Amino acid sequence: MDFLKRLFTKEDIRKNLERIDPEKIPKHIAIIMDGNGRWATKRSLPRTAGHKAGIEALRDVIKTCSNLRVQYLTLYAFSTENWKRPEEEVSALMNLLVYYLRNEIQELNENNVRINTIGDISKLPQAALVEIEAAQKLTRENDGLTVSIALNYGGRLEIVNAIKEICRKVKNQEIEIEEIDERLFSDHLYTRGIPDPDLVIRPSGELRISNFLLWQIAYSEFWFSKIFWPDFNGKYLVDAILDYQERDRRYGGTK
């Protein structure tokens, strides 16, 4: 940690911030918050200590996104596959979610953040549902950064659910098969109304997507880093944005 602090002096951040082109801020950033367990293991701490430490990174990233006027931030917090983990770890993660929302919601609200979730939250513990509901209700009218927390989220499940819903509508003659297009399909995903991510960030050294936003990332830009999530902060986010601003997004066309 100290070594990281020395690596980034205040001067560095200021210089990097000045290099950001305000006209090319990604509208939507999605982050796979990974590496908590390894961060803790490296320090001979229980994995759950890593999850707890990840909250500090979360705070800094939300603050930085708000300051930079990013409009949407989507955070992968718990996947449909994460239920495979030991029960103690799953329940520690759920408790942390409750703790996080309870403790941070006032400040998030004061910062004009709107809280949203994606994923099948019906499978979450009641205590978590209560906090989510309260957080959404409190921040509903905010028009700053929209933070979507992906909880019991899986890209494949999302696609399957969208297909089921569309099939039901066809069966009930609410829509015609010919009406199904990419736009209609997108409108049946959890992310309806939210533009596709411009930038996807995955720390922790893994170079994979792990079932995150499969449909939505068709033309996203990627930024990977070996840093573990608890060590991540606004400085890395600025690095990722600077890197993103150098990319030439052709969407299959020519320059």
Ligand code: IPE
């Ligand atoms: C990410 O960190 C948090 C969740 C998946 C909930 P991990 O717990 O996956 O940490 P590593 O990848 O094992 O280090």
Ligand code: IPE
């Ligand atoms: C992805 O991380 C899910 C979250 C960060 C919530 P995982 O740690 O679950 O992914 P894998 O197992 O390394 O692919």
Ligand code: MG
């Ligand atoms: Mg992991």
